[in-house]
Amino acid sequence: MKAAERRASILAVAKILFADCGYHGVSVDEIAKRLGVSPAVLYQHFTSKEALYEAVLNEIACHRESYVEAALTGPDDFSSVLTRMTRVYVDSVVNDPDYLKMEMQALLEDARLARQFFDSRWKSFTDFIEVNMQELTASGKFSQVNPRIASLMFQGMVREALYAKCIYDAERYQDYSPQELAEQLIELFLHAIGYRP
Amino acid sequence: MTTNVDSIDMELDARGLNCPLPILRAKKSMNELGSGQRIKITATDPGSIKDFEAFCKQTGNELQETTEVNGEFVFVIRKAGA
Numbered sequence: 001m002k003a004a005e006r007r008a009s010i011l012a013v014a015k016i017l018f019a020d021c022g023y024h025g026v027s028v029d030e031i032a033k034r035l036g037v038s039p040a041v042l043y044q045h046f047t048s049k050e051a052l053y054e055a056v057l058n059e060i061a062c063h064r065e066s067y068v069e070a071a072l073t074g075p076d077d078f079s080s081v082l083t084r085m086t087r088v089y090v091d092s093v094v095n096d097p098d099y100l101k102m103e104m105q106a107l108l109e110d111a112r113l114a115r116q117f118f119d120s121r122w123k124s125f126t127d128f129i130e131v132n133m134q135e136l137t138a139s140g141k142f143s144q145v146n147p148r149i150a151s152l153m154f155q156g157m158v159r160e161a162l163y164a165k166c167i168y169d170a171e172r173y174q175d176y177s178p179q180e181l182a183e184q185l186i187e188l189f190l191h192a193i194g195y196r197p
Numbered sequence: 198m199t200t201n202v203d204s205i206d207m208e209l210d211a212r213g214l215n216c217p218l219p220i221l222r223a224k225k226s227m228n229e230l231g232s233g234q235r236i237k238i239t240a241t242d243p244g245s246i247k248d249f250e251a252f253c254k255q256t257g258n259e260l261q262e263t264t265e266v267n268g269e270f271v272f273v274i275r276k277a278g279a
Contacts, residue, residue: 064216064244068251071217072224085217127215 007045010035015056019098022105023053023113053113057102057120066092067124077197078132078141079190083183085125086158090182097166104167125158126151133193143194150193157185205273206234212241212269216248223252223274232278235261240270249274 001009013034017026028049032039046052070084093100103121106113126148133147164170165178173181209226211219219240227236238249246263249272253260262273 064247065251065254067217068220068248069255071220072252072255076221076224081217081221124216128218131214131218 003045006041010042010045010052011056011059014052015059015098015102018053018056018105019101022102022109023049024109025105028052054116057099057116078136079186079195079197082125082128083186085128086182086186087179089121089125089158090162090178093162093166094178100162100166104163122155122159126155129154141196145193150189153192154189157189158182161185204235205237206230207236209236209238211238211245214240215242216244219245220248220252223249224256227256227258227274227276230276232276235273235275238272238274240272241268243270245270245272 010031014026014031017031017034028039028042031052032042035041042052046055066088067085070088071081074080074084103114103117106117129151130147133142133145133150136142137144137147161173161181162178164173165176165181176184207226207230209219209222211222214222219238219242223236223238230236240249242248249260249263252258253274257277259275259277260272261275262271264271
């Protein structure tokens with residue numbers, strides 16, 4: 001097997017095990033056993049379990065290029081950019097819910113890992129919301145709402161929607177696709193923060 | 198990286214901002230530049246290297262320099278011709 005193929009197969013198996021068992025719930029030996037190789041083969045590609053975990057995160061995360069494209073393609077007002085970014089994010093989770101499972105595991109088992117998820121996934125959204133709200137409040141496009149709390153509200157509602165649709169497939173929301181659910185929540189969010197285009 | 202002695206026509210401080218804010222600020226700033234003019238952008242997000250590569254790929258502008266000094270990333274971008 002070529003090095004690139006081997007690396008990809010390691011990442012694919014590690015992702016499933018991290019999603020099912022969490023970071024601390026799986027060892028390098030177990031990943032190697034599942035792959036049918038020796039641990040030494042894994043260490044040829046990744047210096048540690050932590051490095052492997054980070055590589056899995058980077059691999060399954062939505063490519064940054066998609067966010068750049070979402071930011072640049074179309075109207076550049078606050079609600080349009082936020083909607084397009086959210087669409088990219090929702091698509092990435094729908095295509096690969098294992099990421100969401102890894103996040104849930106991280107939240108339960110290790111605060112440092114959970115912060116890593118926040119920094120690499122949610123911070124783009126929370127910073128985008130906060131900075132825009134701070135700047136636009138002065139121009140009267142927002143009501144007087146705390147931007148930090150508003151960004152937490154956004155994160156909470158989108159993540160919960162993805163749990164409902166991609167993890168436990170809630171019957172309650174079966175009439176909505178993940179994208180429809182996210183778009184309706186964004187509308188509610190914009191209303192709640194008093195956004196005036 | 199290429200060495201370019203041309204002048205810088207505009208500077209943008211995107212330090213402390215995460216994707217997509219530096220990209221959006223750069224796009225807005227570059228709307229004020231003429232073809233061939235250059236902007237220097239300073240950012241602190243490590244992901245900004247990939248972001249500005251993607252930015253230039255999508256907009257057709259030329260990423261002329263990428264440097265890192267003490268955790269700060271400096272990009273020089275030349276606006277594409279008409």
